[in-house]
Structure formats: structure tokens, C-alpha cells
Amino acid sequence: MIxxxxxxxxxRYSRAVSPDMDIDNLARWARIKGIKLMGTGDFTHPLWLAELKEKLKPTDNGLFSCGETHFIxxxxxxxxxxxxxxxxxxHNLIFAPSFGAVERINRKLLSRGxxxxxxxxxxxxxxARDLVELVMDASPQSFIVxxxxxxxxxxxFGTKSGFDSLEECFGxxxxxxxxxxxxxxxxxxxxWRISGLDQVAIISCSDSHSPRKIGREAAVFDTELNYTSIIEAMRGRRTDKLLYTIEFFPQEGKYHYDxxxxxxxxxxxxxxxxKGEICPVCGRRLTIGVMNxxxxxxxxxxGFVPERSSPFKSLVPLEEIIAESLGVGQTTKTVETYYQRLIARFGSEFEVLLNTPIDEIKDVDPQIGEGVDRVRKGQLHIEPGYDGVFGKIRIFGQEERIPEGPTDGEQLSLL
Incomplete structure (x- = not known):
């Protein structure tokens, strides 16, 4: 299945994370976004692990469920x-096949301080090398990214504290x-410009700290919905199984430029x-960005594309498209109302962004439909992010917008 x-x-047990990041909210927002499989995150934290055991139902295939949403x-x-x-x-992301594996990993981490x-x-x-050894000793079916x-x-590969190759880091x-x-x-x-990465799969995830941000990056699979099939699709770089990734436009990321x-x-x-790496204003060293x-x-x-590479699609979150299309703030009631209307009509955010015919979106609002079309075609103006500042996307010039928002009295329920 795809x-x-x-x-x-x-x-919510991680620093700088919304208190709304709990299982019920993650499952609810996954349905709204159109995400079938969510990572749990934070399985090392004892209070969160207890909640996972309480809230998630085992599916007998290495995954867990909360309503329609599956978790790994x-x-x-x-x-x-x-x-x-x-x-x-x-930072390394660890996948584990069971609560038993998680408990063994956690015990070993505790024993190492x-x-x-x-x-x-x-x-x-x-x-990083010793962490991999610890995890694989505790659970050979685990996977580390x-x-x-x-x-x-x-x-x-970070400029401040990373390495020049995977071999140098992991030995x-x-x-x-x-x-x-x-x-x-x-x-x-x-x-793809790094030949040393040809033998690894490239995946994308949101690293979200709030429910609304899940899915801002993601991966699309065509496998059975079980732990082994998903891990094997990544381990084997199966382009027929890992179909494509969903990406931010990288310029929008907060470390793209120097x-x-x-x-x-x-x-x-x-x-x-x-010009060099020194700030011309204060004389301190610049933060060197990802592009550099x-x-x-x-x-x-x-432009080089290696063999057996999964393609990708770059998107802008739907709320950003609505706000930019209508010339209003992203947190306004107008954006919320149109967002709810589109989800109610087409089923999920990803269904709107990826699959819904543009003419059908224009039936809801012509300007939003045009905005989605421009994002799909990559017709954007982006001020790149740098040193912790997110980039800014512009889809329309001010003279191109024709805002036609709903009245203040309109109420639509969120699915």
C-alpha cells in the first residue's frame, strides 16, 4: 500500500516543544495531514514511554496504532x-521494533551515564560509533539514521562539529x-552531489515540535504496513518501495545560507x-550554512542524479499557501477557515497539495488554487534562511492577490 x-x-518532554505534542493530538493531526505512519519520537524518556505503552495498541507487525494512525x-x-x-x-534517529527493544536500549544508555x-x-x-554499537547490541533489528x-x-556533516564522511564518523x-x-x-x-552517499537511502522527516508542523517533510512508501518491510525499503534503497520524499524548499530552511x-x-x-567567513558588522565568524x-x-x-535514487517533491505547507495567497497572517481566522474548508472537501492536506486538480481547488478559492499551482511548479521567490532564521517564501506580488476571505461569522468544524 502507498x-x-x-x-x-x-x-512534550523535549525542550522547546509544544505541550500539545501527545499521542491523541499526533493521531488527530496525522489524519488531517494525510499521514498514515508517525514516529513516536522520544522513546528514551520514561514518562513518554509510559504514555506510549498506555495509548498505543500493538498491531502484531512491529507497529502500533491509535485509531487510524499507525506509529513506529x-x-x-x-x-x-x-x-x-x-x-x-x-544527532541520530533510532528505530526500534518493540517496547522490549526500547527498554534494552534505554537500560544500556542509563549504564553509560x-x-x-x-x-x-x-x-x-x-x-556516534559507540552509540551504534550499543543500539545494535541491544536490538539487532533496530535501525539508525x-x-x-x-x-x-x-x-x-555539520560545519561546527561534524565530519567529512560517514566513515570518519562511524568507523x-x-x-x-x-x-x-x-x-x-x-x-x-x-x-546527490556527494558520491559517498550513493549507498544510503535519503529520507525526510519533519523534526516537528508542534502538531501543526508534522509532515512538513516526509517520505512516501509503497510497502506492507509493517516494521520489517519499511526498514528493508530504506536499508535496500528500494526505489520501488521508497517512492519519493516530500521536502521543504531547502532555501526556506533556517540554515541554508551562511x-x-x-x-x-x-x-x-x-x-x-x-568576502570571507567574518561578519562585516561585528567581526565574529559567520555560521556556515548547508549550501556552503x-x-x-x-x-x-x-544537477547530477545517481542511479537508484528516489525522486522528491518540494512543497509549501497549506496554511502558508493560504496566507500568502490571500495576503493575510498565517494565524488568522481567515486562514483557519479556508484550511478547514479544504480539508473537509478533499480529505487531507497532502491530498490538496499533491493530488487534487487545480480547478477543483479554485472552486473553493481561485487565488488559493493558483497558489497551490505555483508551488507545484516551483514558481516561487524565496529569501534563503540563515543562522537559525527561516527563509521567507513569496508566491505572489501584492498586486497579484485578489483576497476574498470568508465572513467573520462563518464557522466550520475541524475533522
């Missing part, structure tokens, strides 16, 4: 350590790393090459 999956999210056990671990006289901060109650994304002093692989501060455990997560500031095309947010300085790799980092490691030109 389904959309978002494996990487966080519970996942958790992110932050390794902070020193290697080759350089501080390293690497991890403070699992302090944060849903715990910090450990283990190297370097998270948001290019983020400057906390990732395998003899490298064969267990068979997929990477793109992160919001990169897309598969950027990763820059310094406190001084409002941002620039692309070529400008950094000519890819240029540093790339051994292929832009």
Missing part, C-alpha cells in the same frame, strides 16, 4: 564527545548506517568565498 510517513518528531517507535539521541581533538555533536529523564532528546557522552545530516551545530560501524535524513535546509538533489542573525548578515557560498557545506564536500556538479 502511504506517507513522518518518522522524526518530539514529544523512534527516538533521537544527542552524542556530545571529542574526536581528533575536535568537539563533536551528532545518560540522563533520560532530563530531556526527550537525551545527551550522551558516547561517540543520522538526523538532519547537514545542520551546522548538531549533525554528521567500523559504518555498514549499519544505511539511510540519512536530509533536514529542512537540504534536499536530495544537494545530497550568515549571522544578530547582525542581519546573510550570503551564499560564492559571496563567502570572496555541500559545496565543500561535493565531488559532483549541480
Amino acid at each position: 502511504f506517507i510517513a513522518d518518522f522524526h518528531i518530539h514529544s 517507535l523512534t527516538g533521537e539521541v544527542n552524542s556530545i564527545y571529542t574526536q581528533s581533538n575536535k568537539p563533536r555533536r551528532i 545518560a540522563r533520560l529523564r532530563s530531556d526527550g532528546r537525551p545527551i550522551v557522552g558516547l561517540s 543520522p538526523a538532519h545530516a547537514w545542520t551546522p551545530w548538531y549533525s554528521v 567500523d560501524m559504518r555498514p549499519y548506517i544505511q539511510a540519512i535524513e536530509t533536514g529542512l535546509s537540504s534536499d536530495p538533489a544537494m545530497n 550568515g549571522h542573525r544578530l547582525c542581519g548578515i546573510h550570503q551564499g557560498p560564492r559571496e563567502t568565498l570572496s 557545506r555541500v559545496e565543500q564536500l561535493a565531488d559532483r556538479p549541480e
